[in-house]
Amino acid sequence: MYVTAASTAEDVVETGPSKRSIVRQRTVTIKPGKHLFLEGDPADYIYQVASGVLRLTRIMEDGRRQVIAFGYPGDTVGFPSDGLYHTDCDALVPSTLVVHRRAHLESAKGDPVLHQRLLLAALREISGMQDHFMMLGRKSSIEKLASFLMVLTARVGEPLGEFEQVTLPMTRADIADFLGLTTETVSRTFTQLRKSQIIAIDHVNTVIILKPIALRCIAEGDDN
């Protein structure tokens, strides 16, 4: 068993080296609600999301929570600092992850191509986090939610007739904690976008983008 979080290690399933390529890739699967790692765990592994969605969170002693990021396929999670993880990480839906040893990031001794990829992922991470700062610090609730939907649609949107549709695997509370709002405000803001005919909502967790241009305008704060 190679996974770090002792309390949850039994829930993470080693699926062994892939047989499909010459380079052996170790992967794990993780079920919803189970933790991949916790803040403070020694960070011996870095994970690349192959399928599913992860949730990276930080929690204050009094229970206030900040969702740092959602990890979608292609994303890399678990960048260490001082050899420790600095967030909790769990799965929103069943997920599969490619596992890399931390050593592969921190020295180029191993596979230089892999090293390079992990490094670029870290730099992309920094850039993405800078966007998020602007969102948390300076945007209104509707701008925040519009930005969130724009990013998610660009990333994992699917065409649906003439529109685009995006499935939200996270709860309203997750979105709230990601955007620095409350669940009530997120819910009201969804309603507001729905009543403006900018989005439609199907079964609570499926959003159809009816007016992508209007949504982008709101996200970027054009006029009000």
Next chain:
Amino acid sequence: MYVTAASTAEDVVETGPSKRSIVRQRTVTIKPGKHLFLEGDPADYIYQVASGVLRLTRIMEDGRRQVIAFGYPGDTVGFPSDGLYHTDCDALVPSTLVVHRRAHLESAKGDPVLHQRLLLAALREISGMQDHFMMLGRKSSIEKLASFLMVLTARVGEPLGEFEQVTLPMTRADIADFLGLTTETVSRTFTQLRKSQIIAIDHVNTVIILKPIALRCIAEGDDN
């Protein structure tokens, strides 16, 4: 001339390879108010702050501004993504910087020790930004300011008798844009901390920490 921002290149002074060590280090100096680089500039160089203080900002079309970070000695700025800078960077006080080619970060071909240092700086950056998320998203104004003063004091505080003192090279507006507040709220919050005898303020930009424990409690949200 090796600096990226065309419009400001003439203000950045090449001070040549250091003569003090066998490893030649190129350094530049930059004066207050002058830009080291702007968002969107091609990012050919990464800078390590040797002295002074830098300010990294992002600006929305309508003028809303977010200060992403302040760059103190030891910090590294200018991590590229897609080969471009994603923030503006200027100096708050006269600063000197050690210049590294981006290639030294993105391949290990050059100096592996340097490469390793830059990589660790990037990972530390990610960790620090995660702290900042919690601050922006979930903390009250007084918690934000207390956290800010704690971090700054730990980083660049100087003993003053039995207390610690920290000099703020940035304006109230900079602090506000860093914390996601307005200058008025920052000012009022300083006053509140001063009236509680937790800090004292000397000449506007010098803060003396009278009760570090009380300040830490506020920063971490103990009780109210």
Next chain:
DNA sequence: CGACGCGTTGATATGGCTCAAGAGTGGTGG
């Protein structure tokens, strides 16, 4: 069938914003 978790909506409260005025503070030129 009941209980629970999640989402929505309403009513009210409030923290921080906006607008406005004044008080430092530092720089410049006469």
Next chain:
DNA sequence: CCACCACTCTTGAGCCATATCAACGCGTCG
């Protein structure tokens, strides 16, 4: 050296966006 100006900081009054508190509907699961 002083007067002036520009800029930053502080403080006050009122307002508004979002939080809080509360009720209820709906779907899921035991």
